[in-house]
Amino acid sequence: MIAGPLVLLVLPLLMAGVIYLLLRWTSISALLAVGTTLALGIAVLTLPLDQPVHIWGGRQIAMGEVVTIFGRELVLEQSDRIAMAFLFLTSAGIFFLAWRIEQQPLILPMGLGLLSLLNGALLIRPLVYAALLIEIAAALSVFALQAEGGVLTRGGLRYLSFTTLALPGLLVTHWLLERYALTPNDTDLLRVAATLLALSFALLLGVVPFHTWVPAVTSDSVPLAGTFVLTICNGAVWFLLLDFLKTYPWLRSHPRFESLVYMAGIAMVIVGGLLAPSQRRVGPLMGYAALIDSGSALIALGLNSGAGLTLAVLSLMVRPFGLILMAAGLSGLRARNGGDDAFEALRGLGWQAPWSTAALIFGGLSVAGLPVSAGFAWRWALCRALASSSPGAALWILLASAGVMAGVWRALWALLARQKDRSVPSSPEGWLTAVVIVVAIVACVGIGLFPQIVAPLADRLAAAYTFVGR
Amino acid sequence: MPTLVDLLARVSFLAAMPAVAGIFVTASLLVVSRDWRLNVTALIAQYFFVVLLLTRLIRLEVAAVKGLTGWMICMVFYLTERRASLLEQSPASNSASSPQRWHRWVISARASFCLLAGLLVSVAAYTAALRMPLPEVPNDITLACYLLAGLGLLLIGLSENPMQVGLGLLTFLSGFDLFYVALEPSLAVAGLLGAVSFLIALATAYLRAAQITTGDGVRQP
Numbered sequence: 298m299i300a301g302p303l304v305l306l307v308l309p310l311l312m313a314g315v316i317y318l319l320l321r322w323t324s325i326s327a328l329l330a331v332g333t334t335l336a337l338g339i340a341v342l343t344l345p346l347d348q349p350v351h352i353w354g355g356r357q358i359a360m361g362e363v364v365t366i367f368g369r370e371l372v373l374e375q376s377d378r379i380a381m382a383f384l385f386l387t388s389a390g391i392f393f394l395a396w397r398i399e400q401q402p403l404i405l406p407m408g409l410g411l412l413s414l415l416n417g418a419l420l421i422r423p424l425v426y427a428a429l430l431i432e433i434a435a436a437l438s439v440f441a442l443q444a445e446g447g448v449l450t451r452g453g454l455r456y457l458s459f460t461t462l463a464l465p466g467l468l469v470t471h472w473l474l475e476r477y478a479l480t481p482n483d484t485d486l487l488r489v490a491a492t493l494l495a496l497s498f499a500l501l502l503g504v505v506p507f508h509t510w511v512p513a514v515t516s517d518s519v520p521l522a523g524t525f526v527l528t529i530c531n532g533a534v535w536f537l538l539l540d541f542l543k544t545y546p547w548l549r550s551h552p553r554f555e556s557l558v559y560m561a562g563i564a565m566v567i568v569g570g571l572l573a574p575s576q577r578r579v580g581p582l583m584g585y586a587a588l589i590d591s592g593s594a595l596i597a598l599g600l601n602s603g604a605g606l607t608l609a610v611l612s613l614m615v616r617p618f619g620l621i622l623m624a625a626g627l628s629g630l631r632a633r634n635g636g637d638d639a640f641e642a643l644r645g646l647g648w649q650a651p652w653s654t655a656a657l658i659f660g661g662l663s664v665a666g667l668p669v670s671a672g673f674a675w676r677w678a679l680c681r682a683l684a685s686s687s688p689g690a691a692l693w694i695l696l697a698s699a700g701v702m703a704g705v706w707r708a709l710w711a712l713l714a715r716q717k718d719r720s721v722p723s724s725p726e727g728w729l730t731a732v733v734i735v736v737a738i739v740a741c742v743g744i745g746l747f748p749q750i751v752a753p754l755a756d757r758l759a760a761a762y763t764f765v766g767r
Numbered sequence: 768m769p770t771l772v773d774l775l776a777r778v779s780f781l782a783a784m785p786a787v788a789g790i791f792v793t794a795s796l797l798v799v800s801r802d803w804r805l806n807v808t809a810l811i812a813q814y815f816f817v818v819l820l821l822t823r824l825i826r827l828e829v830a831a832v833k834g835l836t837g838w839m840i841c842m843v844f845y846l847t848e849r850r851a852s853l854l855e856q857s858p859a860s861n862s863a864s865s866p867q868r869w870h871r872w873v874i875s876a877r878a879s880f881c882l883l884a885g886l887l888v889s890v891a892a893y894t895a896a897l898r899m900p901l902p903e904v905p906n907d908i909t910l911a912c913y914l915l916a917g918l919g920l921l922l923i924g925l926s927e928n929p930m931q932v933g934l935g936l937l938t939f940l941s942g943f944d945l946f947y948v949a950l951e952p953s954l955a956v957a958g959l960l961g962a963v964s965f966l967i968a969l970a971t972a973y974l975r976a977a978q979i980t981t982g983d984g985v986r987q988p
Contacts, residue, residue: 450977
């Protein structure tokens with residue numbers, strides 16, 4: 298019998314090696330990566346946990362079997378299933394676009410390797426090892442973020458720095474909580490643990506003032522790799538946070554939990570909303586848009602209710618639709634403009650790269666949370682939930698969305714400006730690239746029109762985290 | 768022929784305040800200096816002093832393995848910077864090498880600022896060691912942990928150069944490792960922390976190589 302958790306860890310790693318060897322044949326390697334992640338995503342979502350399933354040659358696979366490696370347990374729980382399916386299916390989307398967008402898609406093997414580590418972080422018990430695996434994933438992601446022959450990425454370095462700084466807090470918290478189990482009267486241990494956890498997750502999630510790595514990652518890194526970090530790696534951190542809240546219920550019943558999470562979210566929304574419209578390049582604009590989205594998700598979590606948690610999870614699920622599209626558009630435009638994504642330098646490029654422009658604009662609309670886009674589905678529900686209890690927060694979220702829209706509008710204005718003599722010659726976008734981008738846009742608009750496709754999944758995942766009353 | 772463990776046992780008399788002083792000197796050198804040869808030498812010495820202090824908290828063999836990991840990291844930095852300096856060197860720059868070499872020993876405004884900031888952080892680390900002693904570790908090791916973490920943080924904040932940031936991250940992690948081995952002596956954690964350090968070194972070396980290839984082009988936001 299094959300243990301399911303082992304397959305989820307080993308298969309992506311094996312395929313990463315195979316795909317690295319086949320990397321010069323972009324189509325084969327990309328489609329292999331998409332196939333692997335799609336298959337694993339569907340398998341983890343559909344295979345039952347409580348009974349083994351027959352696969353080929355009379356072999357059986359048991360998804361719910363506990364695996365022990367070096368004395369540490371790998372356990373696939375109900376909450377991890379949907380979380381891992383989200384990681385796999387989002388990766389499939391990124392790899393699908395990387396197929397047509399990236400010239401040297403190192404993101405394919407690196408992404409699969411990172412998936413293996415992040416899955417390990419979700420499966421392993423105790424949680425202390427998850428922190429170490431996320432740190433290793435951050436170090437490896439630098440190789441995907443840095444474009445070969447491209448300018449030096451500050452984003453990769455900053456992401457690595459902030460993740461490293463978050464590591465001690467998570468590791469020491471584990472020791473403090475073990476100590477508290479032995480001396481339950483010593484409540485100082487809980488106070489220190491809560492402070493360390495708050496600081497560590499603030500660093501990992503890019504809470505203001507530790508947000509500088511977020512725009513840096515999108516500013517000068519490979520755009521789809523940056524999106525991988527902001528959706529998959531960041532998603533894994535969110536699920537780790539939810540795991541912590543589920544495992545240690547005293548954390549969410551802490552008197553300052555709601556206000557702290559709420560204030561952190563508001564700070565991200567305000568800073569992102571103020572800085573997004575003042576950007577002069579598309580890359581940082583995308584980073585600040587992602588910052589606002591993360592902040593809004595924190596505000597939803599700060600509601601400390603079942604509906605709030607569902608909205609936070611839904612935000613994680615729809616964020617990739619907008620960010621992947623934006624990254625694909627940005628990548629296409631940079632490739633045709635010598636790597637420059639300044640608004641001034643992009644003038645008139647929209648007529649030469651219409652599909653990349655469309656991807657950027659539709660992605661921007663979704664991340665801003667405008668109607669008929671994936672982002673609208675959860676952002677509108679959040680504003681409605683906040684309208685009665687804290688209208689100020691709802692107003693800030695709407696203003697921040699307007700800020701992102703202003704930035705996207707400036708980009709569109711520059712892209713569609715009539716330029717008679719563009720000095721940089723550019724190759725036309727192929728029909729296959731157009732098809733891939735159209736599929737992604739249709740998916741983004743489709744989720745906006747029919748949010749009931751992902752909402753039940755978000756609800757199921759939120760229900761698996763039993764730390765809030767539903 | 769004596770083994771590495773024997774050699775460590777022979778110098779164990781240094782594993783107290785002399786090692787802490789050594790850590791202070793080497794970490795301060797990393798903060799002030801931008802000469803890669805000096806930095807790699809300082810990092811080698813820093814790992815030696817950290818290993819000496821580790822021998823008081825964990826088994827000698829485990830401390831020796833941690834030291835070996837650290838020295839392998841130094842080797843990665845050495846090879847990367849050696850290659851980078853060869854690529855950066857041009858025939859025209861050789862003729863001007865003697866005044867440059869002379870200028871290297873004159874303390875610049877940047878170096879003075881770094882020295883002052885390093886001293887301030889060291890004073891803060893000393894005060895923190897007195898006021899907030901870390902659990903499960905003696906006072907001198909507490910001071911070493913604070914010094915490494917503080918000066919490591921300073922290094923990360925002072926530069927955007929991949930190698931300087933890498934040195935800062937590794938110095939910070941050394942400080943944390945020195946404390947955490949006393950809390951969690953598990954070999955699995957020790958192995959994973961070693962892997963983290965090594966991957967940080969590889970990632971920063973990769974970024975340094977990219978920096979050299981593209982001619983130090985950090986794009987402004």
